Amino acid sequence: MRIPLTAWLRWVNLIGWAALAIGNMQLIAPRDETVLAAGLAWERGA
Amino acid sequence: MSDDLNAVITWVESPPAARDGPLAGRRFLVKDLIDTAGVRTTYGSRIYADHVPERSAPAVRRLVDAGAIVVGKASLPEFAWNVTGQNPWYGTVRNPVRPGRTTGGSSSGSAAALAAGLCDLALGTDTGCSIRLPSACCDVVGLKPRWGSLPMEGIFPLCPTLDTVGPMATTVEHVALAWSALSGRAAPEPRLAGLSVGLLSRPPSVGDGNRAEASSAAEVWAAELEKLGAHVCPAQVPEPEANTWPLFFHEALESHEKTFPSRAEEYSDNVRTKLALAQRVAAEDVEAAYGALAAWRRHEPEVDLYVAPVLQLRFRPRTATSSRCESHSPPGCAG
Numbered sequence: 001m002r003i004p005l006t007a008w009l010r011w012v013n014l015i016g017w018a019a020l021a022i023g024n025m026q027l028i029a030p031r032d033e034t035v036l037a038a039g040l041a042w043e044r045g046a
Numbered sequence: 047m048s049d050d051l052n053a054v055i056t057w058v059e060s061p062p063a064a065r066d067g068p069l070a071g072r073r074f075l076v077k078d079l080i081d082t083a084g085v086r087t088t089y090g091s092r093i094y095a096d097h098v099p100e101r102s103a104p105a106v107r108r109l110v111d112a113g114a115i116v117v118g119k120a121s122l123p124e125f126a127w128n129v130t131g132q133n134p135w136y137g138t139v140r141n142p143v144r145p146g147r148t149t150g151g152s153s154s155g156s157a158a159a160l161a162a163g164l165c166d167l168a169l170g171t172d173t174g175c176s177i178r179l180p181s182a183c184c185d186v187v188g189l190k191p192r193w194g195s196l197p198m199e200g201i202f203p204l205c206p207t208l209d210t211v212g213p214m215a216t217t218v219e220h221v222a223l224a225w226s227a228l229s230g231r232a233a234p235e236p237r238l239a240g241l242s243v244g245l246l247s248r249p250p251s252v253g254d255g256n257r258a259e260a261s262s263a264a265e266v267w268a269a270e271l272e273k274l275g276a277h278v279c280p281a282q283v284p285e286p287e288a289n290t291w292p293l294f295f296h297e298a299l300e301s302h303e304k305t306f307p308s309r310a311e312e313y314s315d316n317v318r319t320k321l322a323l324a325q326r327v328a329a330e331d332v333e334a335a336y337g338a339l340a341a342w343r344r345h346e347p348e349v350d351l352y353v354a355p356v357l358q359l360r361f362r363p364r365t366a367t368s369s370r371c372e373s374h375s376p377p378g379c380a381g
Contacts, residue, residue, distance in 0.1 A: 006174050007249050007258040008354050009178055010175060011251070011252055012190065013173060013174050015283070015343060016193035016194075017192060018195070020190075020221070021177065021181040021189075023181070023185050023187075024182040024357055024359070026356045027352070029347070029350065033231075034350060034351050036189070036233065037237040038351055039222075040233075041239070043236075
């Protein structure tokens with residue numbers, strides 16, 4: 001099976017939302033602040 | 047200065063002293079798609095090999111105003127139009143985390159340099175994957191902001207309706223600090239508790255009928271997210287009503303109207319072929335694509351945020367307490 005490298009990525013640009021990649025994990029939401037807040041919590045284990 | 051990774055096209059020989067600010071003294075690498083005053087900016091191309099802009103892009107100026115020091119220009123594929131670290135004019139960027147594997151692209155030099163400690167902060171661009179894919183391949187952190195959130199002036203366009211510019215670093219904290227300087231807004235407080243997180247097992251297609259198979263790749267993060275107070279539930283995102291690729295090719299062709307086809311022989315075969323394909327896109331398909339995109343962008347998500355993989359590959363899960371993934375070569379990531 002051939003999986004496009006961008007299958008999980010390109011749609012986010014089209015819908016226009018924000019996405020934060022932490023290594024291979026991608027957090028996606030309409031606003032920058034939401035993904036950053038979640039990413040900070042993830043990183044700090046808060 | 048030189049680097050063994052081929053991550054940098056141009057180093058700044060005598061970087062200026064840092065200004066005071068939240069990013070004071072941070073070594074800052076700028077993707078070579080982004081204008082820097084007085085520093086060669088090639089856009090990864092042969093056509094602009096000697097191009098030296100008079101003005102820096104606003105995104106660069108904002109980070110410099112916050113104290114970051116531009117130390118060089120990061121490599122990228124020609125005109126950022128590829129998903130690997132390969133460039134026919136400036137060479138292939140090597141992956142310091144997974145030797146022999148691709149860095150991903152197109153912000154390939156930015157990600158590799160961060161992973162190798164050649165800089166503290168980088169600026170990338172993302173039209174379809176180009177901050178997130180290399181961030182995953184090189185185990186760093188990258189933000190693709192909401193479209194329109196950060197200024198795109200002074201950045202060579204690929205598809206303006208999709209183009210974004212965003213910060214990359216080795217931690218979320220540093221990315222958030224840079225985003226604050228770029229946006230002029232305060233970095234948010236950490237928060238996952240109480241949020242609904244939609245676990246995507248399948249990405250929506252982009253309207254072209256090619257939809258990836260379902261995957262459990264995101265499930266490895268669900269337990270950790272729950273532990274941090276989020277409520278994780280299955281989720282889906284609807285698909286656009288028409289193929290959206292025609293708008294991408296339409297805008298990419300417009301982005302190159304000054305040099306294509308008039309200087310077609312100076313492009314690589316890869317980009318020249320894509321631009322030739324773009325010339326054959328039908329106007330009615332472009333119109334349908336814009337209509338589908340406008341409708342799709344009105345979609346309201348049913349959760350606060352989604353979690354999904356960048357690559358549908360077997361990466362070891364990154365835990366909340368570890369600063370980076372353990373090295374584990376993704377087999378499908380081979381360059």
